[in-house]
Amino acid sequence: MSLLNILRYPDARLHKIAKPVTVFDTRLKKLIADMAETMYEAPGVGLAASQVDVHEQLVVIDTSDTGNDLRVFINPQILWASEEKQIYDEGCLSVPGVYDGVERPARVKVRALDADGKPFEVDADGLLAVCIQHEMDHLMGKVFVEYLSPLKRNRIKAKMLKEEREQKRDKQYATR
DSSP states (O other): OOOOOOOOTTOGGGGSOOBOOOOOSHHHHHHHHHHHHHHHHTTOSEEEGGGGTOOBSEEEEOOOSSSOOOEEEEEEEEEEEOSOEEEEEEEETTEEEEEEEEEEESEEEEEEEOTTSOEEEEEEEHHHHHHHHHHHHHHTTOOGGGGSOHHHHHHHHHHHHHHHHHHHHHHHHHTO
16 A cells, blocks of 8 residues: 555646546555545545545445544435435645535435445435545545635635645755
């Protein structure tokens, strides 16, 4: 297994729409393992393949306190979403250090495939429902900051670009 590079907002590749997974092979299983390792190391509770520059409909999630309940969602589809909404303070591995409230359906029913291509359905609420919807947004090329006001979004974009410039500068000084 190996750690993957997580794209950072506002990287344009985060806005690519993912294609359905059609081949269930050892490459896919390795990608799932690498994504899980990357998510746990970050640390996070969810990671979409789009965030590691693989534009396939694949999501890994673990909302457990112990970090031993990995869930894999391939080609996920929301079958039903509650009319009841909830606001949850969301963060994102692609937007490190930024958290803000996003309103989403409180409950969802999702159909997906597992790592072997077998279909399953799950009824989710709470953090799992939020995480599924957040990661599925990534597959559609959407980052959670796009739910925020233009002012907040622009501030976050400026902050991320500034941090990126500072990291590049620090690397240049370190190699001298």
